[in-house]
Amino acid sequence: xTGVSQNPRHKITKRGQNVTFRCDPISEHNRxxxxxxxxxxxxxxxxxxxxxxxxxxxxxLSDRFSAERPKGSFSTLEIQRTEQGDSAMxxxxxxxxxxxxxxxxxxxxxxRLTVT
Amino acid sequence: xxxxVQSPLSLVVHEGDTVTLNCSYEVTNFRSLLWYKQEKKxxxxxxxxxxxxxxxxxxxxxxxxxxxxxxxxxNITATQTGDSAIYLCAVAGYALNFGKGTSLLVxx
Numbered sequence: 001x002t003g004v005s006q007n008p009r010h011k012i013t014k015r016g017q018n019v020t021f022r023c024d025p026i027s028e029h030n031r032x033x034x035x036x037x038x039x040x041x042x043x044x045x046x047x048x049x050x051x052x053x054x055x056x057x058x059x060x061l062s063d064r065f066s067a068e069r070p071k072g073s074f075s076t077l078e079i080q081r082t083e084q085g086d087s088a089m090x091x092x093x094x095x096x097x098x099x100x101x102x103x104x105x106x107x108x109x110x111x112r113l114t115v116t
Numbered sequence: 117x118x119x120x121v122q123s124p125l126s127l128v129v130h131e132g133d134t135v136t137l138n139c140s141y142e143v144t145n146f147r148s149l150l151w152y153k154q155e156k157k158x159x160x161x162x163x164x165x166x167x168x169x170x171x172x173x174x175x176x177x178x179x180x181x182x183x184x185x186x187x188x189x190x191n192i193t194a195t196q197t198g199d200s201a202i203y204l205c206a207v208a209g210y211a212l213n214f215g216k217g218t219s220l221l222v223x224x
Contacts, residue, residue, distance in 0.1 A: 045188070058211075107152075110157065
Protein backbone atom coordinates (compact mmCIF):
# COMPACT_ATOMS: atom_id res chain seq x y z
CA UNK A 1 0.00 0.00 0.00
CA THR A 2 1.59 3.26 -1.11
CA GLY A 3 -1.01 5.61 0.33
CA VAL A 4 -0.82 7.84 3.40
CA SER A 5 -0.51 5.75 6.55
CA GLN A 6 -1.55 6.86 10.03
CA ASN A 7 -1.00 5.19 13.38
CA PRO A 8 -2.67 4.36 15.62
CA ARG A 9 -6.12 4.00 14.09
CA HIS A 10 -7.80 4.58 17.43
CA LYS A 11 -6.59 6.09 20.68
CA ILE A 12 -8.50 6.31 23.93
CA THR A 13 -6.86 8.37 26.65
CA LYS A 14 -7.74 9.97 29.93
CA ARG A 15 -8.01 13.71 30.23
CA GLY A 16 -4.67 15.25 31.07
CA GLN A 17 -2.55 12.62 29.36
CA ASN A 18 -0.28 13.30 26.39
CA VAL A 19 -0.80 11.52 23.07
CA THR A 20 1.28 11.28 19.91
CA PHE A 21 0.13 10.28 16.44
CA ARG A 22 2.27 9.35 13.48
CA CYS A 23 1.77 9.95 9.78
CA ASP A 24 3.76 8.42 6.92
CA PRO A 25 3.02 10.31 3.71
CA ILE A 26 3.24 9.08 0.15
CA SER A 27 6.98 8.81 -0.35
CA GLU A 28 7.51 11.32 -3.15
CA HIS A 29 5.21 13.96 -1.62
CA ASN A 30 6.99 16.95 -0.13
CA ARG A 31 3.98 18.55 1.55
CA UNK A 32 2.33 17.09 4.63
CA UNK A 33 -0.80 18.40 6.35
CA UNK A 34 -2.63 17.76 9.59
CA UNK A 35 -6.38 18.27 9.87
CA UNK A 36 -8.93 17.63 12.60
CA UNK A 37 -12.49 16.54 11.88
CA UNK A 38 -15.46 16.32 14.22
CA UNK A 39 -18.89 14.92 13.47
CA UNK A 40 -20.86 17.01 11.02
CA UNK A 41 -17.94 19.25 10.15
CA UNK A 42 -15.47 19.35 7.32
CA UNK A 43 -11.79 18.82 8.09
CA UNK A 44 -10.27 21.77 9.97
CA UNK A 45 -6.74 22.79 9.03
CA UNK A 46 -4.14 22.49 11.80
CA UNK A 47 -0.72 22.81 10.22
CA UNK A 48 1.40 21.89 7.22
CA UNK A 49 5.00 21.15 6.32
CA UNK A 50 6.98 21.54 3.16
CA UNK A 51 9.77 19.04 3.52
CA UNK A 52 10.92 19.48 7.13
CA UNK A 53 9.82 23.10 7.48
CA UNK A 54 6.56 23.87 9.24
CA UNK A 55 5.21 26.64 7.03
CA UNK A 56 1.87 27.40 8.56
CA UNK A 57 -0.02 26.75 11.74
CA UNK A 58 -3.68 27.55 12.34
CA UNK A 59 -4.28 30.51 14.64
CA UNK A 60 -6.94 28.39 16.31
CA LEU A 61 -4.39 25.77 17.30
CA SER A 62 -3.73 25.57 21.01
CA ASP A 63 -0.18 25.66 22.38
CA ARG A 64 -0.84 22.12 23.62
CA PHE A 65 -0.54 20.91 20.02
CA SER A 66 2.83 20.46 18.38
CA ALA A 67 3.87 18.81 15.15
CA GLU A 68 7.22 17.77 13.77
CA ARG A 69 8.58 16.39 10.56
CA PRO A 70 12.24 16.00 11.46
CA LYS A 71 13.66 14.49 8.28
CA GLY A 72 11.03 15.63 5.84
CA SER A 73 9.46 12.18 5.72
CA PHE A 74 7.09 11.02 8.48
CA SER A 75 5.44 13.46 10.86
CA THR A 76 4.20 13.31 14.43
CA LEU A 77 1.43 15.29 16.06
CA GLU A 78 1.53 15.55 19.85
CA ILE A 79 -1.27 16.78 22.07
CA GLN A 80 -0.27 17.58 25.62
CA ARG A 81 -2.65 17.61 28.59
CA THR A 82 -5.54 16.33 26.52
CA GLU A 83 -9.03 17.72 27.06
CA GLN A 84 -12.38 16.19 26.19
CA GLY A 85 -12.77 18.79 23.44
CA ASP A 86 -9.76 17.27 21.69
CA SER A 87 -11.82 14.18 20.85
CA ALA A 88 -11.93 14.07 17.06
CA MET A 89 -10.60 12.34 13.99
CA UNK A 90 -7.08 13.55 13.19
CA UNK A 91 -6.38 13.33 9.48
CA UNK A 92 -3.03 13.52 7.78
CA UNK A 93 -2.66 14.30 4.10
CA UNK A 94 0.20 14.72 1.68
CA UNK A 95 0.70 16.29 -1.72
CA UNK A 96 3.28 17.35 -4.24
CA UNK A 97 4.19 20.98 -4.66
CA UNK A 98 3.21 21.48 -8.28
CA UNK A 99 2.46 24.66 -10.09
CA UNK A 100 0.30 27.56 -9.13
CA UNK A 101 -2.82 25.51 -8.47
CA UNK A 102 -1.04 23.04 -6.29
CA UNK A 103 -1.91 19.37 -6.38
CA UNK A 104 -4.62 17.38 -4.66
CA UNK A 105 -4.18 16.26 -1.08
CA UNK A 106 -4.27 12.53 -0.47
CA UNK A 107 -5.61 11.64 2.94
CA UNK A 108 -4.83 8.85 5.34
CA UNK A 109 -7.59 6.99 7.17
CA UNK A 110 -7.07 9.08 10.28
CA UNK A 111 -6.52 8.51 13.97
CA ARG A 112 -9.69 8.65 16.03
CA LEU A 113 -8.97 10.15 19.46
CA THR A 114 -11.36 9.75 22.36
CA VAL A 115 -10.56 11.62 25.56
CA THR A 116 -12.44 10.32 28.59
CA UNK B 117 -11.04 35.03 7.12
CA UNK B 118 -11.39 32.43 4.37
CA UNK B 119 -14.86 30.90 4.06
CA UNK B 120 -16.23 27.90 2.21
CA VAL B 121 -19.99 27.37 2.33
CA GLN B 122 -21.69 24.29 0.97
CA SER B 123 -25.36 23.77 0.31
CA PRO B 124 -27.51 21.94 0.93
CA LEU B 125 -26.09 20.41 4.12
CA SER B 126 -28.01 17.23 3.50
CA LEU B 127 -30.00 15.70 0.68
CA VAL B 128 -32.06 12.54 0.20
CA VAL B 129 -32.82 11.38 -3.34
CA HIS B 130 -33.99 8.24 -5.12
CA GLU B 131 -31.74 6.14 -7.30
CA GLY B 132 -31.65 7.53 -10.79
CA ASP B 133 -32.16 11.16 -9.76
CA THR B 134 -29.72 13.91 -10.69
CA VAL B 135 -28.29 16.07 -7.92
CA THR B 136 -26.43 19.37 -7.86
CA LEU B 137 -24.26 20.29 -4.92
CA ASN B 138 -23.14 23.86 -4.37
CA CYS B 139 -20.02 25.45 -2.99
CA SER B 140 -19.40 29.17 -2.57
CA TYR B 141 -16.22 30.67 -1.24
CA GLU B 142 -14.35 33.75 -0.13
CA VAL B 143 -10.63 33.17 0.02
CA THR B 144 -7.47 35.22 -0.14
CA ASN B 145 -5.02 34.22 -2.83
CA PHE B 146 -7.24 31.62 -4.54
CA ARG B 147 -5.28 28.83 -6.17
CA SER B 148 -7.76 26.02 -6.76
CA LEU B 149 -11.03 24.43 -5.66
CA LEU B 150 -11.25 20.73 -4.93
CA TRP B 151 -14.08 18.26 -4.41
CA TYR B 152 -13.74 15.21 -2.22
CA LYS B 153 -16.03 12.28 -1.40
CA GLN B 154 -15.96 10.98 2.16
CA GLU B 155 -17.54 7.72 3.15
CA LYS B 156 -16.56 6.18 6.43
CA LYS B 157 -12.90 7.04 6.43
CA UNK B 158 -10.57 9.32 4.51
CA UNK B 159 -11.80 11.87 1.97
CA UNK B 160 -11.03 10.68 -1.54
CA UNK B 161 -10.18 13.13 -4.27
CA UNK B 162 -12.68 13.78 -7.06
CA UNK B 163 -11.76 16.96 -8.94
CA UNK B 164 -9.45 19.94 -8.84
CA UNK B 165 -10.59 23.10 -10.62
CA UNK B 166 -8.40 26.09 -11.34
CA UNK B 167 -10.01 27.79 -14.34
CA UNK B 168 -13.49 29.20 -14.79
CA UNK B 169 -15.93 27.62 -17.17
CA UNK B 170 -14.05 24.41 -17.88
CA UNK B 171 -16.07 21.36 -16.91
CA UNK B 172 -14.29 18.43 -15.37
CA UNK B 173 -16.01 15.10 -15.86
CA UNK B 174 -15.54 11.62 -14.49
CA UNK B 175 -18.25 9.12 -15.33
CA UNK B 176 -21.53 10.36 -13.87
CA UNK B 177 -19.83 13.15 -11.91
CA UNK B 178 -18.97 16.55 -13.28
CA UNK B 179 -17.95 19.88 -11.83
CA UNK B 180 -17.43 23.44 -12.93
CA UNK B 181 -15.99 26.58 -11.38
CA UNK B 182 -17.06 30.22 -11.68
CA UNK B 183 -14.25 32.41 -10.41
CA UNK B 184 -16.17 35.61 -11.04
CA UNK B 185 -19.16 34.60 -8.91
CA UNK B 186 -16.95 32.57 -6.53
CA UNK B 187 -18.76 29.26 -6.63
CA UNK B 188 -18.60 25.74 -7.95
CA UNK B 189 -21.14 23.01 -8.51
CA UNK B 190 -20.81 19.25 -8.45
CA ASN B 191 -23.35 17.31 -10.50
CA ILE B 192 -24.11 13.64 -10.14
CA THR B 193 -26.39 12.11 -12.77
CA ALA B 194 -28.26 8.79 -12.53
CA THR B 195 -27.41 8.48 -8.84
CA GLN B 196 -26.73 5.08 -7.31
CA THR B 197 -26.80 3.95 -3.68
CA GLY B 198 -23.01 3.83 -3.77
CA ASP B 199 -22.99 7.59 -4.25
CA SER B 200 -24.23 7.99 -0.67
CA ALA B 201 -21.49 9.90 1.13
CA ILE B 202 -20.45 13.31 2.36
CA TYR B 203 -19.19 15.52 -0.45
CA LEU B 204 -16.62 18.05 0.65
CA CYS B 205 -15.60 21.21 -1.14
CA ALA B 206 -12.20 22.69 -0.32
CA VAL B 207 -10.53 25.85 -1.53
CA ALA B 208 -6.78 26.26 -1.69
CA GLY B 209 -5.63 29.69 -0.63
CA TYR B 210 -2.76 29.91 1.82
CA ALA B 211 -4.11 26.64 3.26
CA LEU B 212 -6.73 24.19 2.08
CA ASN B 213 -10.00 25.15 3.76
CA PHE B 214 -12.97 22.82 3.74
CA GLY B 215 -16.68 23.44 3.87
CA LYS B 216 -18.90 21.44 6.22
CA GLY B 217 -19.89 19.09 3.45
CA THR B 218 -23.14 17.93 1.89
CA SER B 219 -24.43 14.62 3.20
CA LEU B 220 -26.06 12.76 0.29
CA LEU B 221 -28.25 9.71 0.83
CA VAL B 222 -29.42 7.83 -2.25
CA UNK B 223 -32.30 5.47 -1.50
CA UNK B 224 -33.14 2.40 -3.62
